Amino acid sequence: MSWSRLRYLPGQIGLAMVVFAIWEGLVQAEVLSAHLYGYPSGIAAKVYGLLSTGELFRHAGVTAFAAILGFLLGSAIGSFAGLCLWLNETVARIVRPFIVAINGVPKIAFAPLIIVWFGIGIESKIAIAAALTFIVSLIATYNGTLETDRDLLRLMRSLGATRLQSWRKVVVPAALPWVLSTLRLNVGFALIGAVVGEYISSQEGLGYLVYYSGVLYDLNGVWAGILALMVVALLMDRGVTEIDRRLRW
Amino acid sequence: MVNKHYPLETRGLSVTFNAGGENEVVAFSDITFTLKADEILAIVGPSGCGKSTLFNVIAGLQPATVGEVFVNGTRVLDAKGQVGYMLQKDMLLPWRSVRENVGLGLEIKGVPKEERNAVADRLIAAYGLKGFENSKPGTLSGGMRQRVAFMRTLALDPDVILLDEPFSALDFQTRILLQGEVMDIIGKQRKSAILVTHDIGEAITMADRVMILSRRPGRVKQIVSIDLDRDERDPVKLRSNTRYQEYFQLLWSELDI
Ligand SMILES: Nc1ncnc2c1ncn2[C@@H]1O[C@H](COP(=O)(O)OP(=O)(O)O)[C@@H](O)[C@H]1O
Ligand SMILES: [Mg+2]
Numbered sequence: 001m002s003w004s005r006l007r008y009l010p011g012q013i014g015l016a017m018v019v020f021a022i023w024e025g026l027v028q029a030e031v032l033s034a035h036l037y038g039y040p041s042g043i044a045a046k047v048y049g050l051l052s053t054g055e056l057f058r059h060a061g062v063t064a065f066a067a068i069l070g071f072l073l074g075s076a077i078g079s080f081a082g083l084c085l086w087l088n089e090t091v092a093r094i095v096r097p098f099i100v101a102i103n104g105v106p107k108i109a110f111a112p113l114i115i116v117w118f119g120i121g122i123e124s125k126i127a128i129a130a131a132l133t134f135i136v137s138l139i140a141t142y143n144g145t146l147e148t149d150r151d152l153l154r155l156m157r158s159l160g161a162t163r164l165q166s167w168r169k170v171v172v173p174a175a176l177p178w179v180l181s182t183l184r185l186n187v188g189f190a191l192i193g194a195v196v197g198e199y200i201s202s203q204e205g206l207g208y209l210v211y212y213s214g215v216l217y218d219l220n221g222v223w224a225g226i227l228a229l230m231v232v233a234l235l236m237d238r239g240v241t242e243i244d245r246r247l248r249w
Numbered sequence: 250m251v252n253k254h255y256p257l258e259t260r261g262l263s264v265t266f267n268a269g270g271e272n273e274v275v276a277f278s279d280i281t282f283t284l285k286a287d288e289i290l291a292i293v294g295p296s297g298c299g300k301s302t303l304f305n306v307i308a309g310l311q312p313a314t315v316g317e318v319f320v321n322g323t324r325v326l327d328a329k330g331q332v333g334y335m336l337q338k339d340m341l342l343p344w345r346s347v348r349e350n351v352g353l354g355l356e357i358k359g360v361p362k363e364e365r366n367a368v369a370d371r372l373i374a375a376y377g378l379k380g381f382e383n384s385k386p387g388t389l390s391g392g393m394r395q396r397v398a399f400m401r402t403l404a405l406d407p408d409v410i411l412l413d414e415p416f417s418a419l420d421f422q423t424r425i426l427l428q429g430e431v432m433d434i435i436g437k438q439r440k441s442a443i444l445v446t447h448d449i450g451e452a453i454t455m456a457d458r459v460m461i462l463s464r465r466p467g468r469v470k471q472i473v474s475i476d477l478d479r480d481e482r483d484p485v486k487l488r489s490n491t492r493y494q495e496y497f498q499l500l501w502s503e504l505d506i
Contacts (some may be wrong), residue, residue: 151338158308158334159354159405173344198396236276 038219046220063206063231070129078134079179082141082232120201129193133186135156135198144178252320256441257284264314276302277467288301291452300445304411308334333407337414339398341386348382372400387421392423410442415469425484453496464505
């Protein structure tokens with residue numbers, strides 16, 4: 001695993017270097033405007049400056065905290081609710097159209113409501129990240145439970161299992177791969193939630209950094225924030241890989 | 250009502266899907282038969298004539314539209330747990346070890362862990378899978394997996410075992426081997442079994458009687474007794490037995506394929 005990753009590392013670094021070099025060259029030759037696009041050496045200087053003042057860590061920490069907490073809350077509650085929906089078909093049928101409707105709306109449209117309810121502090125960012133991941137987990141997990149092999153459920157009944165026993169012993173473990181693969185999607189959704197919350201109203205966080213830099217036409221600052229978001233996303237993805245490795249059967 | 254207590258008896262069973270609806274399907278109709286103690290009854294019939302549905306009814310997984318099922322003389326609406334059930338697919342839970350799969354039925358009944366592990370380990374050792382107790386099903390061959398599925402059925406010690414084409418997904422050698430093993434186990438443990446198969450040779454090899462069902466809606470066309478001793482029932486040698494060939498001709502001509 002680590003070997004096969006390392007094997008491609010030179011190519012990956014090379015690709016990034018080539019892109020940065022072309023970008024830098026185009027800006028130096030004044031084909032691209034430094035003002036509108038930013039440029040790698042300026043971004044590097046910006047990152048260095050933000051790192052030396054500790055600002056970048058502070059912003060990244062705030063965003064990561066909101067995204068991770070929202071991710072954990074939303075994914076856990078959403079997955080559990082999705083699993084539980086299998087237990088009662090009547091309830092599932094009643095709530096189904098509502099879930100479909102909510103899922104159809106770009107969920108980020110709910111963000112202003114959540115900020116009104118939870119205020120402009122970090123709670124609202126956590127809540128937005130949690131809401132997004134909740135919906136995604138709920139739907140994916142419930143659909144996962146519906147994929148349970150019908151013959152397997154018949155077998156359980158032939159052994160005398162109650163619905164609750166079939167759920168615990170078959171449906172939940174069988175849906176686990178769905179739960180786990182949804183976690184990976186949810187890393188993205190949690191970050192979207194936290195960053196959008198910060199765009200709308202905030203005094204800190206990477207979303208704030210990106211938004212505020214953009215308003216000031218500090219494109220290098222925007223890029224610095226985006227790079228930091230990528231690092232946070234990669235770290236969260238690593239975390240999910242670890243969870244996956246421990247839970248997968 | 251029932252004088253003699255057969256392990257299993259059905260009276261006038263019929264199942265109609267979507268009754269009254271536009272796509273009404275009569276799966277089978279008026280099926281009456283008895284399963285005697287220590288007997289293997291094979292059921293052969295064209296595909297779609299309702300064999301699997303009949304098993305669902307007998308195992309209490311779905312109600313009959315008309316008719317009744319008796320297990321050991323008492324009418325059952327719910328034979329779950331009393332009637333063991335084994336399908337073509339082994340239905341092993343891939344996240345459980347062999348031991349935990351074998352003990353599944355006992356676990357559902359609430360038997361404590363130590364006790365059910367002891368039962369499972371005894372079965373696993375008796376049926377030649379010692380050393381695989383902690384293996385996951387994914388690491389076993391098809392024949393081993395089907396053996397584990399059979400142990401899971403036996404663990405609950407049911408009087409009646411339903412086998413729905415249990416060997417049809419296996420390669421020839423494994424199938425022959427398992428046919429022999431299952432016959433021996435059912436004989437030794439004094440169980441009764443119904444075997445659904447589309448393999449006439451398998452029916453003659455394993456069964457004491459063969460029930461032939463008609464095309465859908467399935468009805469009992471004929472029940473043929475197979476008078477062969479256990480020691481004649483060697484799956485390979487039996488093929489050259491003239492009586493085997495006669496039975497084969499008879500069953501073949503009766504089947505609406
Ligand atoms: N749930 C169902 N609803 C409607 N028709 C069904 C259902 N289950 C089975 N059938 C139909 O009943 C008939 C008997 O099916 P089955 O018992 O599986 O036959 P067999 O096992 O003999 O091949 C088939 O025609 C099948 O299409
Ligand atoms: Mg069938």
